[in-house]
Amino acid sequence: MGDISTNLMQGLSVALSYYNILFLVIGVSVGMVVGLFPGFGPAAGIAILIPMTFGLEPTTAIILLAGIYYGAMYGGTITSILINTPGESATVASTLDGYPLAQNGRAGPALVMQALASFVGGTIGVILICAFTPALAKFASSFGPSEYFLIVMLGLLLLTTMMGDNLLKGIISALIGFAIATVGVDAISGAQRFTFGSPELIGGIYFVPVAIGLFGIGELLHCIHIGLHKKQGEKLKVSFRSKDFWPDMKDYVESKFTFFRGSIIGFVAGVLPGSGATIGSILAYSVEKKVSSEPEKFGKGEMRGLVAPETANNAASAGAMVPLISLGIPGSGATAVLLGALMMWGLQPGPTLIVNQPDFVWGLIASMYLGNMMLVLISILAIPLFVKFLDVPYRLVVPVIVVLCMVGTYALHSSMIETWLLILTGVLGFGMKSYGYSPAATVLALVLGAMAENTFLQSLIIGDGSMKIFIERPISLVLTIILLSVIFFTILLRVKKMLKNRKLNAAVGASA
Amino acid sequence: MQLFFSLALLVSSLAYTVYGVQTLDLFDSIGRPGPGYFPLIIGLMLLLCTTINAVKSFKERAALLSEENTVSDEAEERYVKDTVVVVALITLFLVTLNVLGSIISMMLFVGLFLSYFNKGKLKFNIIYSLMLPIGVYVLFDILLRAGLPKGILSGII
Incomplete structure (x- = not known):
């Protein structure tokens, strides 16, 4: 406990500068707005705004981007509650009881409770980061190439298996990311690969244009395709001066344990690579419904049904920072973009980061704590203002997104090839989004591609070309067993489902 | 469309x-x-997965066609x-x-976009097409010193 407070204090001394606080406020506010627009999640927000962080100190820039990351989690819930449209997948579970609460005339209490739940989830998450990150970093310092390769594979496997019926498309998405990552100079031999003689491709394909294309332009084209631009803005009025705006004592008392259960579940889900906020929030909702003595109330406007996923998705955002900082392995699309940003500033996340750059690591974590405090105030006091953003029709938002994506990408290296790449990956992202592929898996694989290849080849060289190296060391063996178990159980579940469907079809055929 | 993708x-x-095999040494x-070596592993896995995926898409499309379920939706076509x-x-x-140059191309894009998607609001569209590019230019070129292309305005700005 002493270590946690010492580390937090060290971080606060870094984060509590006027400059960092200013960018923290900008980050969380922009994040809230980003979260409000459907299909425009934190990954897109961070990717598009990376070019604007040029000229900032790395710590300030990451504080700004991390602010967007968890600010989007707060903002995404506002639309879930008010118009039954989650800003992103992590807030889908919040619609289950959030929207019915609003329909029952309790939009105000729902918005305030979601802000408090997000605050509690985020704060518990930050405390747990302080406790787990140094321990995991210390443990990971004994990892060799084989362990790193297996962790990367496990993260990607979990991310793709979470896609349910679209497992094959998830794997294809990840392989596309790996394929893009092979462009450029081979780190071991120095040979050029897939550069087609272009000097601009020798350094490889930079992840930012790809991330902006897949998440920004791709999402935007998908939203146009489904007709979001035809919708008029939502005219909603929420005022915190109204008596009905505030939750009553019953809401707080009933949810007191939910805050903690949701936070712990969310944090654990966030730490596991590939799992993240979406799974965490759904899991927290299911657990809350199971332990409740009145499960029938869930789905009809039960406050605990909103508090559980909200605490979980914010704790998961914090949890996802643990593998990112201590292993250098992101668990989601948004943290993959954050990892890329860290690398852009010459920081190499991994076990040594916490030792070599303690000010940066603890400053970032402390800024998350401060950001959560700001967000709870902003979310409650400025809810009426943020709701006004929903008045803006999507067709007026599109030019802003396109211009920021294009100019932002060009501004990276004044490269026309990268800007063309933006359009290509935008069209690819549109197809992926429309047909059930995973742009997040592509970006994750692209960011981790070089690490995966290098650790794989190093493992083979160390093991004299033998795959035995992946089972010889105890940690590698455990990771290999987990990896194989995930594959085995995924196949088993699929076969079971297929047999069940066949039986059902046969029964239907017989009765017909 | 899914089949084409x-x-x-x-x-x-x-x-x-094929390009990887032809241009890169395996050992x-x-x-x-x-x-x-690594690109070949990725390429072979991609080939295997995308082949299975294409066959699945083909089967799905064939099933849809056999159900005569391909009546196009007018609204969807419009959004395409x-x-x-x-x-x-x-x-x-x-x-x-x-x-x-960046300013004029931004203005052209926003102006054309709004004239197509936000018809009948000429005054608003003109103001929006002027203000948004100027705001973005000031942010990137003047505040962030990103060096955006000046194009035909190179002697003026």
């Missing part, structure tokens, strides 16, 4: 694998994995057209970026 992925995977001079218009406008934006 699946086929495009299959063809791209094939091109990636180096002392028999260790060379620059083509809108999507194509946006892609075309973004491409035009990119083509004119260096020639006309």
